[in-house]
Amino acid sequence: MHNLRLNEEACTGCGACVETCPFGALILEGDIVRVGENCNDCGACLSSCPTEALILERPEPTVSVDLSAYKDVWVVVEYGRAGISHVALELLGKGRQLADTLKCRLCALILGDGVSRLSEEAFAHGADVVYLVESPVLRKYRTDPYVEAASVLVRKYKPEIVLLGATTTGRDFAGALATEIGTGLTADCTGLEIEPEGRNLVQTRPAFGGNIMAQILCRRHRPQMATVRPKVMELPERVDGKKGEVITEPVDLDEEKFLTRVLEFVKEEGSTVNLADANVIVSGGRGLADPKHFAVIEELAKTLGGAVGASRAAVDAGWIPYPHQVGQTGKTVRPKLYIACGISGAIQHLAGMQTSDIIVAINKDPDAPIFKVATYGIVGDLFKIVPLLTEKFAKRLGK
Numbered sequence: 231m232h233n234l235r236l237n238e239e240a241c242t243g244c245g246a247c248v249e250t251c252p253f254g255a256l257i258l259e260g261d262i263v264r265v266g267e268n269c270n271d272c273g274a275c276l277s278s279c280p281t282e283a284l285i286l287e288r289p290e291p292t293v294s295v296d297l298s299a300y301k302d303v304w305v306v307v308e309y310g311r312a313g314i315s316h317v318a319l320e321l322l323g324k325g326r327q328l329a330d331t332l333k334c335r336l337c338a339l340i341l342g343d344g345v346s347r348l349s350e351e352a353f354a355h356g357a358d359v360v361y362l363v364e365s366p367v368l369r370k371y372r373t374d375p376y377v378e379a380a381s382v383l384v385r386k387y388k389p390e391i392v393l394l395g396a397t398t399t400g401r402d403f404a405g406a407l408a409t410e411i412g413t414g415l416t417a418d419c420t421g422l423e424i425e426p427e428g429r430n431l432v433q434t435r436p437a438f439g440g441n442i443m444a445q446i447l448c449r450r451h452r453p454q455m456a457t458v459r460p461k462v463m464e465l466p467e468r469v470d471g472k473k474g475e476v477i478t479e480p481v482d483l484d485e486e487k488f489l490t491r492v493l494e495f496v497k498e499e500g501s502t503v504n505l506a507d508a509n510v511i512v513s514g515g516r517g518l519a520d521p522k523h524f525a526v527i528e529e530l531a532k533t534l535g536g537a538v539g540a541s542r543a544a545v546d547a548g549w550i551p552y553p554h555q556v557g558q559t560g561k562t563v564r565p566k567l568y569i570a571c572g573i574s575g576a577i578q579h580l581a582g583m584q585t586s587d588i589i590v591a592i593n594k595d596p597d598a599p600i601f602k603v604a605t606y607g608i609v610g611d612l613f614k615i616v617p618l619l620t621e622k623f624a625k626r627l628g629k
């Protein structure tokens with residue numbers, strides 16, 4: 231049952247909306263449009279109608295929980311040997327802004343064994359409170375005990391918003407936690423803001439293959455949960471000496487109850503590419519025409535001390551392994567310098583690199599969309615330009 235209505239008097243039968251419906255639910259019959267039963271109220275058609283004949287009035291959702299009982303913004307903190315992971319720090323930065331808007335506290339949830347030292351780092355990056363759960367059962371990440379511990383705290387303290395990194399662990403943890411506590415989850419958000427009126431979290435993320443930016447609200451359930459990929463949000467400044475409150479929460483976790491054991495970690499072959507942390511990335515696309523031509527890209531990347539990236543077209547062609555892929559279904563990167571060589575600039579590629587500080591695009595097609603996001607555009611043959619850049623940079627850098 232959909233809520234999209236057609237004002238028949240206003241409809242001119244131009245058919246513009248038919249093209250925009252991702253589900254083929256709008257059908258032109260003579261000179262009038264019919265809304266099919268498979269319409270799901272996505273609203274993608276609304277802006278296409280020149281006479282505003284399409285009207286979507288979604289009923290107010292029935293609220294199933296007492297929303298006012300929920301407060302504070304939480305960030306689930308991932309960490310490694312070097313301390314809190316970058317993505318968790320970035321989320322603390324974003325979480326701080328959200329908490330300030332909502333006039334509530336920013337809290338970090340830290341689960342593990344012997345991890346209390348991380349509290350200071352969380353405070354220095356904006357947290358007011360650290361909820362700490364320590365247990366030998368939580369020494370290595372496993373879905374079940376982590377979800378059990380986190381859900382006990384969420385049920386007890388009722389956060390309004392819970393943010394996690396869209397990492398391998400975060401994706402697993404977030405989905406399982408949302409299911410356990412019975413709320414919604416928006417994965418891979420690229421924007422998080424508070425509704426101008428009200429307290430709902432507006433969660434923006436690409437949808438329909440990156441062709442639209444969807445804004446998702448979780449109006450009936452709490453907490454509102456979202457994951458964000460590394461490098462999407464800005465790293466907040468560290469304020470040393472900032473203090474906060476640590477709440478140590480004893481949670482009774484019985485190892486015998488959990489079915490999984492971590493036996494060892496095996497490093498994946500070919501996963502040495504660290505695009506997320508690279509300051510310089512030189513990426514190659516289909517314009518390279520042959521896998522052996524990636525050597526040109528590697529030379530420039532090596533000279534600049536950077537990493538090699540790729541478009542999905544190059545990865546799908548088997549020219550370079552997947553860990554190098556930049557974009558919506560690859561990595562999101564934010565280097566100081568991104569050089570795109572022979573990459574057209576499809577929206578799905580841009581989704582993973584357009585927040586880079588400086589973008590240099592090299593493409594022989596002056597109308598390639600990549601030039602729209604480029605700081606510097608070089609129109610020409612990459613096989614001439616890239617080696618020249620390598621030579622010049624090598625000279626400048628004394629290599």
Ligand SMILES: Cc1cc2nc3c(=O)[nH]c(=O)nc-3n(C[C@H](O)[C@H](O)[C@H](O)COP(=O)(O)OP(=O)(O)OC[C@H]3O[C@@H](n4cnc5c(N)ncnc54)[C@H](O)[C@@H]3O)c2cc1C
Nearest residue numbers: 515516517541542543557558559560572573574579594612
């Ligand atoms: C759901 C979905 C998810 C996707 N996820 C991603 C993703 O994560 N990352 C991604 O990259 N893509 C992704 N794509 C694919 C994306 O839509 C494009 O198909 C892809 O990015 C194209 O790669 P490309 O720019 O290398 O190739 P093309 O679009 O074929 O562009 C090649 C470019 O090279 C230029 N060129 C050719 N020869 C030369 C030369 N000698 N010198 C200079 N320039 C030259 C051409 O002018 C052209 O602009 C996704 C698509 C979908 C539907």
